[in-house]
Amino acid sequence: MAAIPDKPLLDGLEAKWAPRWEADATYAFDRSRPRGEVFSIDTPPPTISGSLHMGSVFGYVQTDALARFHRMRGQAVFYPMGWDDNGLPTERRVENHFGVRCDPSLAHDPAFSPPAVPDPKRKEACSRPNFVELCLALTVEDERVFEEVWRRVGLSVDWSLTYATIGPRAQRASQQAFLRDLARGDAYAAEAPTLWDVTDQTAVAQAELEDREQPGAYHRYGFGRGDGAGQVFIETTRPELLPACVALVAHPDDERYQALVGTTVVSPLFGVEVPVLAHELAAPDKGSGVAMICTFGDTTDVTWWRELQLPIRNILERNGRLRSEPPAAITSEEGRAAYAELAGKTAKQARARIVELLVEAGELAGEPTPITHPVKFYERGDRPLEIVTSRQWYIRNGGRDPDLRQAMLRRGKELAWHPAFMHQRYESWVEGLNGDWLISRQRFFGVPFPLWYPLDDDGAPRHDAPLLPDEASLPVDPSSDVPPGFTADQRGRPGGFAGDPDIMDTWATSSLTPRSPPAGPTTPTCSPAPSPWTCAPRARRSSGPGCSPPSCGPTPSSTGCPGPTPASTAGSSTPTARRCPSPRATW
Numbered sequence: 001m002a003a004i005p006d007k008p009l010l011d012g013l014e015a016k017w018a019p020r021w022e023a024d025a026t027y028a029f030d031r032s033r034p035r036g037e038v039f040s041i042d043t044p045p046p047t048i049s050g051s052l053h054m055g056s057v058f059g060y061v062q063t064d065a066l067a068r069f070h071r072m073r074g075q076a077v078f079y080p081m082g083w084d085d086n087g088l089p090t091e092r093r094v095e096n097h098f099g100v101r102c103d104p105s106l107a108h109d110p111a112f113s114p115p116a117v118p119d120p121k122r123k124e125a126c127s128r129p130n131f132v133e134l135c136l137a138l139t140v141e142d143e144r145v146f147e148e149v150w151r152r153v154g155l156s157v158d159w160s161l162t163y164a165t166i167g168p169r170a171q172r173a174s175q176q177a178f179l180r181d182l183a184r185g186d187a188y189a190a191e192a193p194t195l196w197d198v199t200d201q202t203a204v205a206q207a208e209l210e211d212r213e214q215p216g217a218y219h220r221y222g223f224g225r226g227d228g229a230g231q232v233f234i235e236t237t238r239p240e241l242l243p244a245c246v247a248l249v250a251h252p253d254d255e256r257y258q259a260l261v262g263t264t265v266v267s268p269l270f271g272v273e274v275p276v277l278a279h280e281l282a283a284p285d286k287g288s289g290v291a292m293i294c295t296f297g298d299t300t301d302v303t304w305w306r307e308l309q310l311p312i313r314n315i316l317e318r319n320g321r322l323r324s325e326p327p328a329a330i331t332s333e334e335g336r337a338a339y340a341e342l343a344g345k346t347a348k349q350a351r352a353r354i355v356e357l358l359v360e361a362g363e364l365a366g367e368p369t370p371i372t373h374p375v376k377f378y379e380r381g382d383r384p385l386e387i388v389t390s391r392q393w394y395i396r397n398g399g400r401d402p403d404l405r406q407a408m409l410r411r412g413k414e415l416a417w418h419p420a421f422m423h424q425r426y427e428s429w430v431e432g433l434n435g436d437w438l439i440s441r442q443r444f445f446g447v448p449f450p451l452w453y454p455l456d457d458d459g460a461p462r463h464d465a466p467l468l469p470d471e472a473s474l475p476v477d478p479s480s481d482v483p484p485g486f487t488a489d490q491r492g493r494p495g496g497f498a499g500d501p502d503i504m505d506t507w508a509t510s511s512l513t514p515r516s517p518p519a520g521p522t523t524p525t526c527s528p529a530p531s532p533w534t535c536a537p538r539a540r541r542s543s544g545p546g547c548s549p550p551s552c553g554p555t556p557s558s559t560g561c562p563g564p565t566p567a568s569t570a571g572s573s574t575p576t577a578r579r580c581p582s583p584r585a586t587w
Contacts, residue, residue: 014152027156033076041067042514042536043157045082045165047506048142049089052149063537064155071156080161080517081150085139086446087506088200089380093142094135094445100124102131102444104501128444128479135445139166163516165509166447171475173515174504175450178439179468186396187439189463193295193302194438196388197378198320202442203392204378204385205505211374214384218287220365221358223248223265223274232257232265232276233365235287237373239358240350241294243270243327243339246310250290252278257290268363269354270326270335277308296387298376299434316386322350347386391463393440393449393502399433439508446503450476452483459494467497 021027041063046056067079095101099118106127114134115124126134143164150157163170181187195204219239222231232248245267250257260276267274281300282291293304295312304310313327326339338357342350358364375384398405408430417423440449450469453461467483469476478499482488490496509516 014154018151018154022159027071027077027079027158029078029158029161030076037075038078038534039067039070039075040078040534041080043080043082044537045084045163045510045513045516046146047084047087047089048139048146049085049087049093052146057149057153059537060150060155061153063535064157066535066537067156077156078161078517079157080163081147081155081157081159082162082510082513082516083139083143083146083164084506084510085143085164086135086166086503086509088202088441088443090135090139091131091443091445092200092380094131094138095123096120097138098134100126100131100134102126102128104128104444106130132445136166139164161517163513163518165506165513165516166445167516168475169518170509170512170516171447173512174447174509175474175476176471177512177515178504178508179450179471181395182468187393188396189391189393191389191391192394193305193387194390194392195299195376195378196318196386196390197381197383198318198386199381199383200378200443201318203390203438203440204381205438205507208379209376209385210379212377213372214375215370216373216375217368217370219355219358219368220288221268221363222365223267225260226264226266226273232260232290233288234290234292235369236292236297237371238294238297238347238351240322240342240347240354241297241315242267242292242354243272243322243330243342244294244296244313244315245272245274245292246295246305246313247274247293247308248276248290249279249282249293249304249308250276251280251282251284254282254284254289256284269338269357269361270330271332272329272335279304279308295389298387302387303434312389314389316347316388318388318390320383320386321346392438393504394436395439395508397433397437398430399435399437405430405433439505440502441505442501443503446506447475447509448477448479448503449500450474450478452478452486452497452499455492455494455496455498457494459492461498466500 043060043063046052046060063079067077071077091102097118098114099120100114101123103125104127106125108127108129112126112130114126147159147162151159165174178187195209196202197204216237218235218237220233220235221239222233224231234248248265250261252258252261257276258278261278262276264273264275266272276290277293281303282289291300293301293308293310295305295310295314296302305312311329313329315322315327317323322342322345324343326336326343330336330339341353341357345353355364355368377383378385396404398408409427412423412426412430415423417426452467453463454465454467455461467485469481469483479501481499482491483497486497492498
């Protein structure tokens with residue numbers, strides 16, 4: 001008879017029971033069960049470009065408790081696990097891990113091998129296909145590590161349903177959703193002001209922002225009044241954007257400046273005439289009460305530019321440096337000479353230099369006033385975001401459409417939220433949207449946009465006449481696949497074609513998780529159908545998967561296996577509109 005231990009031990013339990021559960025198919029989903037007997041969980045896929053922490057595990061343990069509860073009630077539980085494995089975090093990890101950087105101008109090298117000893121200060125260039133190969137190789141390793149952790153915790157996941165957001169099925173679902181959004185008019189491309197990460201050279205969505213307190217200073221200087229009666233003073237933390245100034249703005253009820261509205265003033269150093277306008281977003285109690293509108297210093301500038309129908313004077317390049325040529329509005333010899341002192345400098349360097357120029361010209365009023373203020377960063381970035389004008393893809397999400405916004409709020413009321421206060425957070429998020437969802441990224445490892453553009457006789461792309469694939473051919477990669485009616489030797493040539501160079505934001509793929517897990521081709525009950533999922537757990541967003549309780553929907557009798565979710569009441573099934581219970585994507 002075996003001796004009874006002095007105290008119970010847990011050592012070795014995972015190694016003993018995990019294989020047993022796998023062999024016995026203990027947590028396997030029974031595909032033969034009718035929809036009314038299925039409890040389906042739309043599991044948010046964790047980002048596998050980092051390491052798991054206790055908050056990550058806690059969030060999924062809550063979901064697992066739901067799965068076990070409904071399994072014990074006799075329901076067939078559809079409980080997949082996915083990996084959110086593409087996007088900027090993965091690229092950064094690959095760059096640091098292998099000591100490489102992607103240069104899309106290079107040709108694929110089948111014999112490429114990353115440095116044996118990566119140099120953190122000097123990364124070796126490789127082609128886009130080589131870089132993607134390294135991304136795929138490293139994500140496979142990371143997924144294996146993550147799965148081991150989840151298995152050790154004992155999650156009752158059906159591991160035969162594992163999927164990845166870069167996998168063929170997820171790519172097909174993402175590209176199909178995009179093409180259908182495009183056909184409905186819910187997806188569109190536009191040349192517009194874009195939040196831009198100058199380090200990673202890519203656009204950033206509103207949901208990826210975070211404010212960080214940064215030191216700064218108010219600089220006070222004056223614009224000459226057109227009637228010669230003195231100056232109108234402004235105070236700004238971004239004096240380097242003075243060459244991009246297109247107007248001054250004051251609050252319409254501010255009596256100090258009402259007589260100036262409708263007149264013009266002249267900028268110091270550059271001698272550019274700009275109008276004085278009124279707008280309710282101007283804060284009378286901030287600085288002098290008059291703001292300098294530049295294109296673009298912050299998101300308020302974008303609002304003023306749009307609503308006041310102002311011109312664009314771009315001075316910032318995508319690398320965060322000032323352009324070599326001044327805006328066309330700067331015509332004087334003195335103004336162009338002053339701009340030459342700033343050209344090619346980073347925003348920070350230009351700020352220091354223009355302050356010196358203002359002092360030398362006797363234009364700076366007093367000493368700069370030090371302050372601490374919130375500055376917008378990409379959540380994973382280390383330099384402040386800039387706003388540049390670029391061509392990007394957007395999905396309508398209610399930020400500019402009151403009817404769609406109301407539809408999203410109504411959709412939120414159709415769900416049962418646990419805890420109840422998460423519903424209010426969702427509504428606050430929807431009401432806080434101030435622009436459509438920017439879904440394109442100027443990166444390399446992700447789901448490509450499934451379209452090409454014909455080239456005119458000069459080799460310029462015709463963005464107004466995109467070439468689209470048939471849905472049956474998805475997924476496609478426009479960087480290597482050829483559009484219908486063309487041949488490979490026409491790529492990049494006048495009269496030929498060019499593929500769209502961008503990839504989709506990783507949320508444009510992870511937001512489609514109801515379509516991503518393998519459903520099985522022989523199971524009628526799991527074929528795509530317009531039915532909601534039973535439960536969509538979401539965690540409060542922090543540095544990774546958070547640990548707030550999940551929000552779950554009601555369980556209608558038709559609920560079952562994964563399939564496309566019906567269009568919203570506004571006629572949109574865009575990822576943002578469809579996946580309305582998604583605080584993980586924005587908070």
